[in-house]
Amino acid sequence: MPARSPYEELARQLSAVGAVKRGLTRILPPECPAGSAAVLALLDRYGEMRMSRLAELLGIDMSVTSRHVAQVVDRGWVERSPDPYDGRSRILRLTAAGRELLDALGRRAADLFAERLADWADEDLGRLISLLTRLRADFGDCRATARLQESARVGPAGPVQTAREPTTPLTAPEEPARRATG
Amino acid sequence: MPARSPYEELARQLSAVGAVKRGLTRILPPECPAGSAAVLALLDRYGEMRMSRLAELLGIDMSVTSRHVAQVVDRGWVERSPDPYDGRSRILRLTAAGRELLDALGRRAADLFAERLADWADEDLGRLISLLTRLRADFGDCRATARLQESARVGPAGPVQTAREPTTPLTAPEEPARRATG
DNA sequence: TATTGTTATACTCTATAACTATA
DNA sequence: TATAGTTATAGAGTATAACAATA
Numbered sequence: 001m002p003a004r005s006p007y008e009e010l011a012r013q014l015s016a017v018g019a020v021k022r023g024l025t026r027i028l029p030p031e032c033p034a035g036s037a038a039v040l041a042l043l044d045r046y047g048e049m050r051m052s053r054l055a056e057l058l059g060i061d062m063s064v065t066s067r068h069v070a071q072v073v074d075r076g077w078v079e080r081s082p083d084p085y086d087g088r089s090r091i092l093r094l095t096a097a098g099r100e101l102l103d104a105l106g107r108r109a110a111d112l113f114a115e116r117l118a119d120w121a122d123e124d125l126g127r128l129i130s131l132l133t134r135l136r137a138d139f140g141d142c143r144a145t146a147r148l149q150e151s152a153r154v155g156p157a158g159p160v161q162t163a164r165e166p167t168t169p170l171t172a173p174e175e176p177a178r179r180a181t182g
Numbered sequence: 183m184p185a186r187s188p189y190e191e192l193a194r195q196l197s198a199v200g201a202v203k204r205g206l207t208r209i210l211p212p213e214c215p216a217g218s219a220a221v222l223a224l225l226d227r228y229g230e231m232r233m234s235r236l237a238e239l240l241g242i243d244m245s246v247t248s249r250h251v252a253q254v255v256d257r258g259w260v261e262r263s264p265d266p267y268d269g270r271s272r273i274l275r276l277t278a279a280g281r282e283l284l285d286a287l288g289r290r291a292a293d294l295f296a297e298r299l300a301d302w303a304d305e306d307l308g309r310l311i312s313l314l315t316r317l318r319a320d321f322g323d324c325r326a327t328a329r330l331q332e333s334a335r336v337g338p339a340g341p342v343q344t345a346r347e348p349t350t351p352l353t354a355p356e357e358p359a360r361r362a363t364g
Numbered sequence: 365t366a367t368t369g370t371t372a373t374a375c376t377c378t379a380t381a382a383c384t385a386t387a
Numbered sequence: 388t389a390t391a392g393t394t395a396t397a398g399a400g401t402a403t404a405a406c407a408a409t410a
Contacts, residue, residue: 007292013314019241020321059201088368088409106190113189128313132195139202270386270391
């Protein structure tokens with residue numbers, strides 16, 4: 001019995017998968033960090049969009065998104081044009097150069113996986129992909145900012161409590177679990 | 183047809199899962215960053231071990247492991263004792279306080295998943311866990327240092343080429359894909 | 365006044381390289 | 388000479404807060 005609950009085991013395995021992600025990052029060219037590649041992939045998949053939507057798809061704060069986008073725009077991989085319907089917004093669109101780069105990156109990643117995952121059945125690969133997709137969808141928008149945005153739709157101010165906070169205490173009643181801080 | 187190959191799609195979904203990992207990190211107490219939690223989890227799962235083994239399990243360089251371990255030792259969650267068989271090594275062991283903290287963290291993570299993944303069937307959860315475990319195992323040790331360690335078993339020096347390098351070119355023959363660098 | 369996006373700052377995580385101590 | 392581990396430094400990724408421009 002490796003874990004008390006399957007949820008704990010899932011947390012462990014998700015943490016371990018970070019190693020695979022780093023392996024994937026390592027095949028990227030120096031001029032295209034992982035953040036840039038993620039932006040390109042989403043613009044390719046979902047088409048042109050605004051910053052806020054991209055931030056939501058990336059699952060990160062818009063401030064971070066802004067910096068990632070600045071990089072890919074500097075490289076000429078993404079075009080940033082004003083939104084005709086809202087002067088505050090800007091429309092992001094993949095350029096031809098960006099699409100070419102993304103294609104090349106996709107081939108690289110495919111090569112790597114084809115080598116490492118040679119004996120995987122197609123069904124298992126498909127199952128993993130669809131389970132990961134579902135996990136991401138069901139887990140929801142887990143950005144730090146997401147809570148605030150949610151509350152903003154309801155009321156202007158006040159105590160925010162969108163998602164139930166973890167009620168599990170960190171320390172057992174009998175004895176302190178930490179030392180250095182106490 | 184979202185992706186040319188399932189491998190590209192897998193890469194995308196792995197990238198997206200980072201959002202779930204960040205959501206998990208967010209429930210950790212300030213005195214226990216994700217790196218510390220990962221160390222505790224592995225020591226709990228596999229028992230006492232040396233630094234090098236821990237680095238291998240974490241899938242990161244030993245220098246990083248060393249710093250993570252220093253943190254959990256400072257907090258009193260891990261004990262670092264000399265290896266009786268090798269004066270260079272040190273044995274790492276979870277303390278009672280460390281185990282308590284880890285239990286509490288596990289409950290927190292389980293609470294979070296139980297809430298977000300309420301309508302998942304047990305079988306799907308189990309399938310995802312085992313597929314992730316297999317992915318991590320088959321992808322192999324993807325640390326940057328791993329290539330060098332591998333070559334060290336064969337010969338003392340010379341050109342290293344353990345894993346086949348990606349042969350896929352980044353640019354198409356007809357036209358340059360990058361701008362800013364050229 | 366609220367929203368979109370950018371910038372400044374700080375923190376975590378990781379890798380590389382230089383170093384110490386032991387085998 | 389090779390290995391185990393530590394430390395210093397640098398770079399990527401993210402969050403928070405302050406800010407500018409527009410709705």
